[in-house]
Amino acid sequence: MSAVPLHQRIRDEIEGLVRSGAWAPGYRVPFESELMAQYGCSRMTVNKAMSALAEAGLIVRRRRAGSFVARPKVHSTVLDIPDIQAEITARGETYAFRLLAAERRPADPDDGDEIELAGEGELIVLRGLHIAGGRPFALEDRLISLSVVPEAATADFAAEPPGAWLLHHVPWTEAESRISAVGAEAFVAELLALDPGAALLAVERRTWRAGEPVTRVRQLFPGEAYDLVARFGPAR
């Protein structure tokens, strides 16, 4: 009853192994000859699957060396506000992250976001301030699921901001962003050194890895300070 063509099945299985993290970036995917043996098919069939994965950017192929799980480009998924730190230093400004609060605890049973992330397990709950050129640049509130990302328990988010840390440690995620504009509440205005009511760009992003919720972040940017740029067109 397999209406699924073989090259598709090979492709899907490898894609699953990559996206789930079972094969980390840099891992050497089996050679075409090995996959031929494993699936009992011809090289062209394996090749079709692997070429498609390479075109999709999940693997990188090198003659004579083999095929490897790609290291996702930091800028991969457009608009992701990929890495505020990288963004700022690329502009030539100094960057700092001030961790305002950090705790580890189970989900608040009244908070849907927290329950979705933590399940029965625990969360990391963070608040921090991104600082560019000495001036406040963004306020960030973040939740991280410890059941999906146990390594987060021992990460030092004062040294490496959580966004950057997650990008480096949890590749191949999917994300959904909601973007809106809000006026600054009093305590936010104070933290960002703005007048109360000033226009802020609000970004809320939720991220999954192979269907498992990884993190949820809310970021507030002074409206004038940040332009979110998204470009759509031919990938190559």
Next chain:
Amino acid sequence: MSAVPLHQRIRDEIEGLVRSGAWAPGYRVPFESELMAQYGCSRMTVNKAMSALAEAGLIVRRRRAGSFVARPKVHSTVLDIPDIQAEITARGETYAFRLLAAERRPADPDDGDEIELAGEGELIVLRGLHIAGGRPFALEDRLISLSVVPEAATADFAAEPPGAWLLHHVPWTEAESRISAVGAEAFVAELLALDPGAALLAVERRTWRAGEPVTRVRQLFPGEAYDLVARFGPAR
């Protein structure tokens, strides 16, 4: 000196014909057998090119019938705020567009945006208000290049808002969006029925077709009224 493989060349040439609009949506692409003859190669080579185009969503293939230039899904390019009208009616609210100003003229020689769009030719310059459920929803300022889209000269933008009209008449575009938050100026606040200084979501989008600039639009949304949602992940 063609380091370009043949299947890639076939793919690129067809992609160019589609993206430039030379082959409109619905056009029947030559059969594999015809392309075999045209390029003097085997069917597998043609097939590789066509399969890739199909996967990229540029063409649709139907057994026995042939291959056709795809009709781009309105929602294709994420985050494009594709069609405000469609968005609003999908929510079950009534939609209206009030055209506040429309003119046709050469580019202002002091305005870079206008010159880029018009070149030596003329522009359509529009201002309009999107209205949802009887209340102002967005203010839109738009430029359209008449040299790239001559049909725009005879379009009735009071009947069909310019965003929707362009989506239906100029497929296969690329776009770049800049998103920020601003406080409402007095005249904007009045048009949108808000207090001056209220937080607005500002979207500026520029669109190209095969490298030619098509349109540039600035839209202002009441921050609380609109959530821009962008989702990133497996395309299929």
Next chain:
DNA sequence: CGGTTCAATATGTATAGACATATTCGCGAG
């Protein structure tokens, strides 16, 4: 010891042929 050459190897491209499958068209029966 350093550098060059060369052969081994994994992927890249292309071919010809075969059979499967979905869809359409036309023909013939009712």
Next chain:
DNA sequence: CTCGCGAATATGTCTATACATATTGAACCG
């Protein structure tokens, strides 16, 4: 005239084979 069925057709999948090309590692030589 309509319905159903079968033949024609374009794409979908897969095989076996061949040669090209980039890269690596090791043998070889100065």
